[in-house]
Amino acid sequence: MSKELLDIKDLVVEFPSRHGDVTAAKDVNLTVAAGEILGVVGESGAGKSTIGNAVVGLLERPGRVGGGEVFLEGEQIIGKSQAELRKIRGKRVGMIFQDPLTSLNPLETIASQLMGTIQTHLDLSDEDARARAIDLLDQVGIPDPSVRVDHYPHQFSGGMRQRVVIALALCAEPDVILADEPTTALDVSIQAQILDLLKKLVREKGVGMIIITHDMGVIAEVADRVAVMYRGVVVETGPTAKILGNPDHPYSRSLISAVPRPDVRLHRFPVVESIESAGECKELDLNTHWLGKARDFGKSDGPLLEVKNLDMVFKSGGMLGGGKSEVRAVDNVSFDIRDGECFGIVGESGSGKSTIARLVTSIYKVAGGSINFAGTDLTKIKKRRELNVHRRQMQMIFQDPFSSVNSRMKVRDIIAEPIRFHKLTSSEAETRQIVDDLLDHVGLGAKAAVKFPHEFSGGQRQRISIARALATRPRFLICDEPTSALDVSIQAQILNLLKDLQEELGLTMMFISHDLPVIRQMCDRVGVMSKGKMVEIADTEELFKAPQHDYSKHLISLMPSYSGLMDRDAGQAEAS
Structure with a gap:
C-alpha cells in the first residue's frame, strides 16, 4: 500500500x-x-x-x-x-x-x-x-x-x-x-x-x-x-x-x-435544475429593461469590425546599457467580424489573441495596419473624446477577474463607473437601479452591490466583470477567456446568458478562449492563431470536422474527449 x-x-x-x-x-x-x-x-x-x-x-x-x-x-x-x-x-x-x-x-x-x-x-x-x-x-x-x-x-x-x-x-x-x-x-x-x-x-x-x-x-x-x-x-x-x-x-x-460537449454543437448548454443554484441568472424582459433601451445602432454596411494587416511589436531592454529586443506579438493579421455574429479566436498562450483584443479596444497602439469599426478607422482617431464614443459601443470582459476589478471599490461603484463616465443616466437613483438589475441578471443579486470584491469567489468576481461590461449597453463585446475562472455549472449559466444577450440585443462578439469545446458551442466562425499569425479562418463546424492547417489539426487532436464521463442525453438540448 x-x-x-x-x-x-x-x-x-x-x-x-x-x-x-x-x-x-x-x-x-x-x-x-x-x-x-x-x-x-x-x-x-x-x-x-x-x-x-x-x-x-x-x-x-x-x-x-x-x-x-x-x-x-x-x-x-x-x-x-x-x-x-x-x-x-x-x-x-x-x-x-x-x-x-x-x-x-x-x-x-x-x-x-x-x-x-x-x-x-x-x-x-x-x-x-x-x-x-x-x-x-x-x-x-x-x-x-x-x-x-x-x-x-x-x-x-x-x-x-x-x-x-x-x-x-x-x-x-x-x-x-x-x-x-x-x-x-x-x-x-x-x-x-x-x-x-x-x-x-x-x-x-x-x-x-x-x-x-x-x-x-x-x-x-x-x-x-x-x-x-x-x-x-x-x-x-x-x-x-x-x-x-x-x-x-x-x-x-x-x-x-454541464460539461460542454466536444463532439456536437448544441443550441444551449445543459443546466440541471434539480440542484438548488447558488447563482441562477434572473430572466428579464429586455424589451422594457434598460439593457434593451436606447440602442439605436444602425445595421452596418459590410462587417462591423474589419482588421487589415495588423502589426504589434513589443520592445524591451535598452536601459542602463542593456541590449534592445523586439517581440512581434501580432504579425500581419487580417480578419472581419459580421454584425451579430460571434467570432472565436483560438491559439496557444502568447500567440497574440489577447493582444488583438487590446489593439481593437485601443488599449494598445498599433504598429501597423488598420482597425475599421462601424465604418470608422480607429487607428486614425487622435482625440480621446472622439475615441470614447466608439469605446462606449465596445466593452471587454478580461481573462483575470482578480486584477480586472478595483479591490478598494464596492461592487455597486465598480459596475456604475462606466455608466457615470459616459453620463448615461439622469440621476444616481437610476444608476443604482440599473446596477441592481445587472447584478440580478448575472446571478449575484442586488445585495451583492454593497460588498467588496474580496468577499466573492473567483467565479463570482467574473460575473461582476460581465455585469460591468454590459453597463454601457454595448454593441460589440470582447470576451477574453470569460469563463476560465468558472466551474462548469456556472460556466453553463454564463455562456447561456451571453448567448441570450447576443440574440436578444443583437450583440456582436469576439470570443477568445483556449477551451475548444466552448468555442465550438459559442462561435459562428473561428480564427486560429500561431506565433502572432492568423493561420486559418473557417466556419466553426468546418474547422472542427475538417481543419486545413497543420496547427489547427494539432490543436483539435488535443481536445479532451471526456471518455470517462457519464452518458448524457443530447436530446435535452436542441442541436443547432
Missing part, C-alpha cells in the same frame, strides 16, 4: 463576521498517498481553495480553522507557528495558486523569484540556482528559457505566467503539491504538456498531489480519485472512473451534465 503523505481529518474552516460565523468547510476528510493524484471539484465558493489554504496556514483573516486535524507524513501541522509553516511551504508542500498575477512579484525578474525560492530551501550557488531556474522554465514549456528568465511577469501572457508559477512550485522538490486550478489559463496544447509533467512528477518521484479544478477534462486525464464538494461539504469521494462515469450524488451528476 502506498505511503500516506497528507491526511485531513474532520477539518472545519470558519470566517467570523458581524452576523455570526460562516462555515466555509465542514467536517472535511481527505487523504493523499505517495504517487497519487486527488482531484477536488465543485462550484466556485464550494470551499475547495479554502481547504488548500487552511492546510498550509494561508487563510485570509479573519478566517480560522475551527476544528479538525491535518497530518503531513504523520506530523500534525494545524496549530504550528507561521515561522514553522514557512519552512514547510515550498520545501515539503509546493503550491500552485489559481491567480498567477498575485503569485508573482511584478518588481522582480523571474530569475530573482525562482532563485530566491530555490536558495531558500536548497543549498545551491547562484550559478547552480540560475541553471535550475532555467531548466524549470524549460520543463514547463516556456520558449527561450535562458532569455525569458530575466524578464518580468508583465512581459508574459496569462498562460505563460501560470507556467512560471508551476515552476516555482517545483523549485525545492516538495513531497506534496497543492495545485489550485493549475491549468486555468493554459491552452489545450500547453495544458497537455503541463498535465504530462505533473503526472510524471507524481509517478517518478512519489509526490502526492491535490488538484483543485472545475475542468472535468483535467480530472478525467490525471486524477486517480475524485472528491466532490458542495457548499463546504464533501458529498462524494471515489475512484475517478466511478465518480465521472456513474456518480451517486445528484450534485455530482449536475456538474458532469
Whole structure:
C-alpha cells in the first residue's frame, strides 16, 4: 500500500463576521498517498481553495480553522507557528495558486523569484540556482528559457505566467503539491504538456498531489480519485472512473451534465435544475429593461469590425546599457467580424489573441495596419473624446477577474463607473437601479452591490466583470477567456446568458478562449492563431470536422474527449 503523505481529518474552516460565523468547510476528510493524484471539484465558493489554504496556514483573516486535524507524513501541522509553516511551504508542500498575477512579484525578474525560492530551501550557488531556474522554465514549456528568465511577469501572457508559477512550485522538490486550478489559463496544447509533467512528477518521484479544478477534462486525464464538494461539504469521494462515469450524488451528476460537449454543437448548454443554484441568472424582459433601451445602432454596411494587416511589436531592454529586443506579438493579421455574429479566436498562450483584443479596444497602439469599426478607422482617431464614443459601443470582459476589478471599490461603484463616465443616466437613483438589475441578471443579486470584491469567489468576481461590461449597453463585446475562472455549472449559466444577450440585443462578439469545446458551442466562425499569425479562418463546424492547417489539426487532436464521463442525453438540448 502506498505511503500516506497528507491526511485531513474532520477539518472545519470558519470566517467570523458581524452576523455570526460562516462555515466555509465542514467536517472535511481527505487523504493523499505517495504517487497519487486527488482531484477536488465543485462550484466556485464550494470551499475547495479554502481547504488548500487552511492546510498550509494561508487563510485570509479573519478566517480560522475551527476544528479538525491535518497530518503531513504523520506530523500534525494545524496549530504550528507561521515561522514553522514557512519552512514547510515550498520545501515539503509546493503550491500552485489559481491567480498567477498575485503569485508573482511584478518588481522582480523571474530569475530573482525562482532563485530566491530555490536558495531558500536548497543549498545551491547562484550559478547552480540560475541553471535550475532555467531548466524549470524549460520543463514547463516556456520558449527561450535562458532569455525569458530575466524578464518580468508583465512581459508574459496569462498562460505563460501560470507556467512560471508551476515552476516555482517545483523549485525545492516538495513531497506534496497543492495545485489550485493549475491549468486555468493554459491552452489545450500547453495544458497537455503541463498535465504530462505533473503526472510524471507524481509517478517518478512519489509526490502526492491535490488538484483543485472545475475542468472535468483535467480530472478525467490525471486524477486517480475524485472528491466532490458542495457548499463546504464533501458529498462524494471515489475512484475517478466511478465518480465521472456513474456518480451517486445528484450534485455530482449536475456538474458532469454541464460539461460542454466536444463532439456536437448544441443550441444551449445543459443546466440541471434539480440542484438548488447558488447563482441562477434572473430572466428579464429586455424589451422594457434598460439593457434593451436606447440602442439605436444602425445595421452596418459590410462587417462591423474589419482588421487589415495588423502589426504589434513589443520592445524591451535598452536601459542602463542593456541590449534592445523586439517581440512581434501580432504579425500581419487580417480578419472581419459580421454584425451579430460571434467570432472565436483560438491559439496557444502568447500567440497574440489577447493582444488583438487590446489593439481593437485601443488599449494598445498599433504598429501597423488598420482597425475599421462601424465604418470608422480607429487607428486614425487622435482625440480621446472622439475615441470614447466608439469605446462606449465596445466593452471587454478580461481573462483575470482578480486584477480586472478595483479591490478598494464596492461592487455597486465598480459596475456604475462606466455608466457615470459616459453620463448615461439622469440621476444616481437610476444608476443604482440599473446596477441592481445587472447584478440580478448575472446571478449575484442586488445585495451583492454593497460588498467588496474580496468577499466573492473567483467565479463570482467574473460575473461582476460581465455585469460591468454590459453597463454601457454595448454593441460589440470582447470576451477574453470569460469563463476560465468558472466551474462548469456556472460556466453553463454564463455562456447561456451571453448567448441570450447576443440574440436578444443583437450583440456582436469576439470570443477568445483556449477551451475548444466552448468555442465550438459559442462561435459562428473561428480564427486560429500561431506565433502572432492568423493561420486559418473557417466556419466553426468546418474547422472542427475538417481543419486545413497543420496547427489547427494539432490543436483539435488535443481536445479532451471526456471518455470517462457519464452518458448524457443530447436530446435535452436542441442541436443547432
